[in-house]
Amino acid sequence: MDKTYQPQNIEQKHYERWEREGRFKPAGGEASFCIVIPPPNVTGTLHMGHAFQDTIMDTLTRYHRLRGDNTLWQHGTDHAGIATQMVVERQLNAEGLSKHDLGRDAFIERVWDWKASSGGRINGQLRRMGASVDWSRERFTMDDGLSAAVQDVFIQLFEEDLIYRGKRLVNWDPVLHTALSDLEVLSEDEQGSLWHFRYPIEGSDESVTVATTRPETMLGDTAVALHPDDERYQHLVGQHVRLPLVDRLIPVIADDYVDPDFGTGCVKITPAHDFNDYEMGQRHNLPMINVFTDDAAINDDMPEDYRGLDRFDARKKLLAEFETLGVLERTEPHSLKVPRGDRSGAVVEPYLTDQWYVKIAPLAEPAIAAVENGDIKFVPENWSKTYFDWMHNIQDWCISRQLWWGHRIPAWYDDNGNVYVGKTEQDVRSKHGIADAVALRQDDDVLDTWFSSALWPFSTLGWPEKTPQMSDFYPTSVLVTGFDIIFFWVARMIMFGLKFAGDVPFREVYIHGLIRDQDGQKMSKSKGNVLDPIDLIDGIDLEALVSKRTAGLMQPHLAPRIEKATRRQFPDGIPEFGTDALRFTFASLATTGRDIRFDLGRIEGYRNFCNKLWNASRFVLSTTEPLLSTTSHTIVDDSFAGRWIRSRFTHMTEQVQRQLARYRLDLAAQAIYEFTWHEYCDWYLELSKATLYDDDASSDAKLATMHTLAATLEGLLRVLHPFMPYITEEIWQRVAPVAGVSGTSICDTRWPVVATDSSVAEADHNMAWLQTFVLGIRQIRGEMDIAPGKRLDVLLVDATKDDRARYADNARLIEKLANLNSVTFVDGSDEEPPSATAMHGEMKICVPMAGLIDIDKEIDRLSKQLSKSETDLARTEGKLGNPSFVERAPEAVVATEKQRAEEHRQQIALLREQIQSLRDIDAA
RNA sequence: GGGCGAUUAGCUCAGGGGUAGAGCGCCACGUUGACAUCGUGGAGGUCGGUGGUUCGAAACCACCAUCGCCCACCA
Helix, strand or coil: CCCCCCHHHCHHHHHHHHHHCCCCCCCCCCCEEEEECCCCECCCCCCHHHHHHHHHHHHHHHHHHHCCCEEEEECEEECCHHHHHHHHHHHHHHCCCCHHHHCHHHHHHHHHHHHHHHCCHHHHHHHHCCCCCCHHHCEECCCHHHHHHHHHHHHHHHHCCCEEEEEEEEEEECCCCEEECHHHEEEEEEEEEEEEEEEEECCCCCEEEEEECCHHHHHHCCEEEECCCCCCCHHHCCCEEEECCCCEEEEEEECCCCCCCCCCCEEEECCCCCHHHHHHHHHHCCCCCCCECCCCEECCCCCHHHCCCEHHHHHHHHHHHHHHHCCEEEEEEEEEEEEEECCCCCECEEEEEEEEEECCHHHHHHHHHHHHCCCCEEECCCHHHHHHHHHHCCCCEECEECCCCCCECCEEECCCCCEEECCCHHHHHHHHCCCCCCCCEECCCEECHHHHHCCHHHHCCCCCCCCHHHHHHCCEEEEEEEHHHHHHHHHHHHHHHHHHHCCCCEEEEEEECEEECCCCCECCHHHCCCCCHHHHHHCECHHHHHHHHHCCCCCHHHHHHHHHHHHHHCECEECCCCHHHHHHHHHHHCCCCCEEECCHHHHHHHHHHHHHHHHHHHHHHHHCHHHHHCCCCCCCCCCHHHHHHHHHHHHHHHHHHHHHHCCCHHHHHHHHHHHHHHHHHHHHHHHHHHHHCCCCCCHHHHHHHHHHHHHHHHHHHHHHCCCCHHHHHHHHHHHHHHHCCCCCCHHHCCCCCCCCCCCHHHHHHHHHHHHHHHHHHHHHHHHCCCCCCCCEEEEEECCCHHHHHHHHHHHHHHHHHHCEEEEEEECCCCCCCCEEEEEECCEEEEEECCCCCCHHHHHHHHHHHHHHHHHHHHHHHHHHCCHHHHHHCCHHHHHHHHHHHHHHHHHHHHHHHHHHHHHHHHHC
8 A cells, every 4th residue: 555645546446346336226125215416507517516415415325325225316417498508609609609590499409419518527527526326327307208207297287277377577587588487586785876756747737756766667657656645645646647758647546555754655656667566557457568678678669769778778868868857856876676687697677478387376385284294304404494484475486488498388379379288289289179280389488497307306216107216216315405495496396296296205305505615705706716626636736726717707807816816825726635535524514504614724634534544554454464364253352442442433333323314424524533533543553553562462362453453444444435435445445354354345335233342331441541541641741841752660659459450451551652661569658759740540650750850840730730620629619519509400410520529639639749749859 | 674594712613501622723842663644742712792591501591793694575
């Protein structure tokens, strides 16, 4: 083995072999475990969020495989309608073409080409992450099977009147030319103005002043509204206003919706361009006048000199004109929520169009119940509240998109505007008896990407066919996802799963946090703070990193700033950390919070952890070779050290099990780290040396120690494997034979059986005694600046019978660990030489000074300990002196406290005595 | 306007009714036969504030402050 851990030498070969050997296919026993991957965009690339999420899923998947479950991690990709179409359109634009130049069919073909050429990228990256998805079952949302599922669902919903088509106000993206669902619209606070317009009352000198943030929509005003109880304007209700510019008469109406305290208390009403106005329009039967074109320019029904003007240009022109007309009373700064499309960033326009909707309330009801009654559990639980809030206020879902890339809506129209829904045109004709002579035209629109995503947990398993996978794996075990798509995806899967697959899609929803940069900023290209998981695995030099971060920016002027920040943060680029270190870092970061700051310091620490494991393994392999020629692997190691490390291993394994069951990968990882570094390496390996290098130790004892070394490491590798698949496989290949374990891959092994050794308590006691002893010596060394290499002569004063026995049993170990030259028992009555002292219960461990130690320094050191003990004693005595504590606290607590007080008193007495004797010597 | 989360060591974060924890960073010493990607020792916190519950609160409750996120129709 190499002296240092070199991840690049060990990762890919193992992955290739696992895949070749079909190790990711379900092959377990009775219990089944299944996760469906949140499908990444087919043409996308792996980002930190994926890498994090995939680590969680892979860890759970590999864990369940080791537990012997029939385990499936179902993989697939998403066609990602808008996102993918935008990318290809941008490519076309770069060639000076638009999608209309190609036409629909050619454009779609072009998108398929793009998928073919770039669609493998994310899969390659998933492999680098070690993701053990079942590649043989990979699906794509626009596969034939999945498309058929989409059609079936659409048709059934339509036939049950749960899908309808209607002309309504929708969120219109005037750049992408498509409708958006409410969820795809993000409202941000922006600085704008509140303009006050004076509208003249017809047949009167009076006027009414309205306030608006959208002046250009006044072209479509069909009323002015005020609050019914607003005394200022009562007399105006029922009168009419003559709309400036367009010269139209519109009524003044009263409606509760109006807030008399906002603006002037009078509102202009534009039912065709505002959701509230739309509703008010419905209530008052107001006409709806559409002002815009699909581009959100002024349409041809508007006054001539406005036609064709972009909405914002129209606004300027209109304001200028109003100014001259004296209609603009005043302008005040005003902050408002501006709705923008989440993809285009364009200001979304409420716009009247024909769209398809899912009537959602009937689907929502059972989906709410499923979480209420515990059929589905959110982890952490509080996310269910977010889910409920949204579900209780859910609006009908606009599912049609005016795009080309996606599942085309299976609806056909005749020339009379009748709509027929079916799988194919032929299907529709035969179902409805429509002659071939009657022209039918398919709906141009495609479905919202999330429509097919909503079917994902069952469409990927073969629904609507009754496949073995459906019966084996549905409902799936757990959905692992971020809170940002609870509404987009989780809720909709629950609704559709219950409706179509007859059961919840998953038993649990594990919601993880979002990965942010080290300053808590969201990672984004334009901020230039993106980290590519693959760069963390392979490393990247500074120049490559800089050019990667500054290439292809939407706002190229940001490049210098990004470059500067990158050079400052990564003066030497990013070193290679390897997949296992990255995965362990993610696991350790998987806490319950919302935001996760990705700190490079941690991945470095876990790379070091890999190195630690690597080198411990080198040690084990180099010392346990004799086991290979041993015929019996039923060696029993009954040394206390062996029992102790086995007990710690069991404890750790239990911890990991328990924490994984509650998705606390951070705590599971911590338990492994702690055991590996601070118990197995720091103590057990060192203890083992004392036996292995002891010429007097029996060969049985040596073999037993070797066996425990190897067996514990082999078990540790299994427990660690779900987190760090590569390094554990690499080491396991070498350690398994030594540990007497057969098999060709660690993937073949089973999770260690957690067995409790009856003599654990005694071993733990003995170890604690030994550790106190060794640590006492080390502390003296450390604080008194005695070189670690200096072998010490030690006196044990006032040792009890028990101390003597324990020392006798462990002399070799202690002498080795504390690096002692000699140990002499001394009775309290004997003369002690001046010494530095460590207290061990009633016993004093004395290191004679003999030129090694400065008396004053030792007095200081002991005084510090004394004062700490005194503080502690005072606190404990304070408690015990409180009658209500003694009366009311549990007996065990009081007993502990009493024992503690006794120990402190003993310590204090010993310390005082020791300090005094040093002072006497000093004075003499 | 509602809701949710966070506030613990210099930094990143765990924990949880019974004497404050880890990693990184820091200081000192160290090439001891796995590992300097290391070892040993050490310094460092009145757990955001104020009340309350309790024998006991950093932890539970209430309120407040600061930061962040989500939802919502004030033009």
